[in-house]
Amino acid sequence: AQTVTQSQPEMSVQEAETVTLSCTYDTSESDYYLFWYKQPPSRQMILVIRQEAYKQQNATENRFSVNFQKAAKSFSLKISDSQLGDAAMYFCAIWTGNQFYFGTGTSLTVIP
Amino acid sequence: EAGVTQSPTHLIKTRGQQATLRCSPISGHTSVYWYQQALGLGLQFLLWYDEGEERNRGNFPPRFSGRQFPNYSSELNVNALELEDSALYLCASSFVGYYEQYFGPGTRLTVT
Numbered sequence: 117a118q119t120v121t122q123s124q125p126e127m128s129v130q131e132a133e134t135v136t137l138s139c140t141y142d143t144s145e146s147d148y149y150l151f152w153y154k155q156p157p158s159r160q161m162i163l164v165i166r167q168e169a170y171k172q173q174n175a176t177e178n179r180f181s182v183n184f185q186k187a188a189k190s191f192s193l194k195i196s197d198s199q200l201g202d203a204a205m206y207f208c209a210i211w212t213g214n215q216f217y218f219g220t221g222t223s224l225t226v227i228p
Numbered sequence: 229e230a231g232v233t234q235s236p237t238h239l240i241k242t243r244g245q246q247a248t249l250r251c252s253p254i255s256g257h258t259s260v261y262w263y264q265q266a267l268g269l270g271l272q273f274l275l276w277y278d279e280g281e282e283r284n285r286g287n288f289p290p291r292f293s294g295r296q297f298p299n300y301s302s303e304l305n306v307n308a309l310e311l312e313d314s315a316l317y318l319c320a321s322s323f324v325g326y327y328e329q330y331f332g333p334g335t336r337l338t339v340t
Contacts (some may be wrong), residue, residue, distance in 0.1 A: 159316065161318065161320075161331035166327075211327040214284045215276060216261075216327075218270040220269060
């Protein structure tokens with residue numbers, strides 16, 4: 117079975133600062149993908165970034181980057197130069213070929 | 229390009245009744261996934277349909293069922309509603325079994 121753990125229910129960051137959201141996972145699969153999704157108050161889930169487990173290089177998407185530590189089964193999301201529009205619930209997820217497993221989410225507040 | 233659509237936006241039912249939720253995938257996508265997002269529990273995988281067939285099912289009782297139509301739209305049925313079924317139900321679509329899923333805005337089901 118797969119599990120995804122997000123140990124920070126809530127986080128806050130000052131506008132323009134950097135924040136890191138933590139995620140750990142467990143899987144017995146050798147081939148999987150990791151994701152961060154964002155869910156703003158409007159409820160629409162939006163893909164932020166993904167990481168293929170077989171790639172050693174950390175994925176980057178504009179102000180969003182990940183720190184993927186495969187041996188430690190850790191997958192944190194770093195948001196640089198935080199903006200008010202980054203305020204949302206962030207979910208970490210793992211895809212193992214036939215379904216997603218999601219964490220319980222981290223609510224991010226951006227302080228002006 | 230139209231995104232994933234879901235209807236209705238909100239649904240209020242009484243315990244013991246049946247609820248029907250609908251989802252239209254992005255054009256070209258054949259897979260539809262259903263998730264339950266209960267408060268504080270993240271997203272729980274419910275069902276995956278592709279080409280009209282149920283491909284995978286999460287750990288939910290049989291009173292959660294659905295189907296996929298020839299045009300790839302899908303319907304989720306929840307029978308004998310219980311109070312704990314109150315949640316946001318999200319639908320996502322993708323190319324068959326592909327990890328890049330696009331989510332709809334969700335249906336908020338409230339059971340009283």
